[in-house]
Amino acid sequence: MGRSRESRRARPDLGVAAVARLAGVSTATVSNTLNRPEIVAPATRARVMAAIEELEFVPNRAAGALRTGSNRLIGLVVPDIVNPFYAEITDAVCAAASRAGYAVSLCVSADDPERERDHFAALAELRAAGAIVVTLSADHQRLERLRLVGSHLVLVDRRASISEGCSVAIDDVLGGRLATEYLLRLGGRLAVVNGDLGIPQCAERDEGVRQALAAQKVAAGSVIMRHVAEMTIDNGQQAIADVLGADRPRAVFCTNDQLAVGVVRGLRAAGLSVPDDVAVIGYGDLPLARESLVPLTSVKQPKYELGELAVSLLLAELAAETDGTEHAHVARRLSPELVVRESTPN
Numbered sequence: 383m384g385r386s387r388e389s390r391r392a393r394p395d396l397g398v399a400a401v402a403r404l405a406g407v408s409t410a411t412v413s414n415t416l417n418r419p420e421i422v423a424p425a426t427r428a429r430v431m432a433a434i435e436e437l438e439f440v441p442n443r444a445a446g447a448l449r450t451g452s453n454r455l456i457g458l459v460v461p462d463i464v465n466p467f468y469a470e471i472t473d474a475v476c477a478a479a480s481r482a483g484y485a486v487s488l489c490v491s492a493d494d495p496e497r498e499r500d501h502f503a504a505l506a507e508l509r510a511a512g513a514i515v516v517t518l519s520a521d522h523q524r525l526e527r528l529r530l531v532g533s534h535l536v537l538v539d540r541r542a543s544i545s546e547g548c549s550v551a552i553d554d555v556l557g558g559r560l561a562t563e564y565l566l567r568l569g570g571r572l573a574v575v576n577g578d579l580g581i582p583q584c585a586e587r588d589e590g591v592r593q594a595l596a597a598q599k600v601a602a603g604s605v606i607m608r609h610v611a612e613m614t615i616d617n618g619q620q621a622i623a624d625v626l627g628a629d630r631p632r633a634v635f636c637t638n639d640q641l642a643v644g645v646v647r648g649l650r651a652a653g654l655s656v657p658d659d660v661a662v663i664g665y666g667d668l669p670l671a672r673e674s675l676v677p678l679t680s681v682k683q684p685k686y687e688l689g690e691l692a693v694s695l696l697l698a699e700l701a702a703e704t705d706g707t708e709h710a711h712v713a714r715r716l717s718p719e720l721v722v723r724e725s726t727p728n
Contacts, residue, residue, distance in 0.1 A: 400439070401439050402433075406429065415430040453509045455485050455510045455511060456475075456486050457505040457514070461516065461517075468516060471516060471538060471686075471689040471692075473686070477690075478694070487505060511700055515538065538551070539688065544710075548711050551713075552684065552715070552717075555589050558587035558588065558589065558681075559591070560719070561665065563594045563598075564726065565661060565726070566594065568726075570632025572604075572605045572631060573605070573634045574588075574607050574636075575635070575637070575645060576637045577641075578609065584637055608624065616644060617644060621641070621645065622644070634661070638665050639680055642662050642664030642665070642671070643670060643671075657676075657724070662725040663681070663725065664680040664681070666683055667721050674725075676724050677725065680720075680721055680723070682720070
């Protein structure tokens with residue numbers, strides 16, 4: 383009768399030596415079975431694997447990582463995991479890494495430089511093969527400090543020069559332009575509710591708005607511009623209340639879906655109909671947009687594709703290092719698209 387699971391786990395000598403004793407082989411043979419199975423005779427390999435299963439042995443990859451300087455571990459640094467945008471990227475990265483045989487260490491930075499550096503120091507100690515970093519407001523110097531840790535680094539959701547390494551981002555200038563062009567066709571005054579222009583994504587969406595206005599020869603000064611400190615539902619509702627106190631727009635472009643939901647709530651509270659009185663477009667195409675009281679027209683971001691492509695770029699860089707070939711950094715841009723729903727006229 384076999385030993386109970388509890389007694390096996392309590393034994394202090396479980397490890398390569400215990401596996402070797404049970405299989406009747408040397409510790410070197412156990413190591414070869416795990417790392418170079420092709421050089422071990424099939425019958426011997428079968429005995430070792432049976433012993434591993436019997437003892438529920440989990441190989442310690444850390445020792446191998448210390449010898450090779452890397453591990454089959456990828457760090458993923460995100461500002462938060464509550465926001466559905468980051469959650470979907472995280473899901474994609476974990477799935478793509480798993481398919482390639484890598485584990486993911488999730489690091490939530492809260493967009494805090496100190497916390498980011500702590501995460502990178504921990505990833506370096508773990509000999510992580512590389513890191514995927516989803517930034518919110520990281521500047522060039524901050525990113526350079528992160529690179530000093532030594533990990534291969536791929537930036538996500540940030541436009542970057544190839545001199546900074548590989549990156550993948552959404553063309554937010556195009557996204558801002560698509561939304562604005564659609565709303566300008568309705569005629570009437572346009573309002574834009576945006577976040578802090580110090581956030582690169584907000585600045586790029588603002589640039590898209592201005593490009594669309596210039597193409598239609600609409601004076602930028604005729605557009606009502608509102609900027610909020612935090613891009614939340616409450617701030618969107620307050621922003622539209624401020625706008626209605628001055629001049630009612632025909633259409634509102636919000637640079638994220640949370641702001642757009644707040645704007646819709648504010649309009650309804652003021653007795654206005656969406657889209658008959660005021661049309662509203664959001665940005666991101668989050669589940670929130672589809673589940674809003676008035677389903678939102680929104681600029682859809684290819685979030686899952688961002689995560690998958692980030693892993694692909696990192697693996698390509700790692701493979702080049704392993705093969706001793708030259709790696710050329712790339713900066714990829716993915717195109718958003720406008721998804722029309724009930725918050726704008728058909």
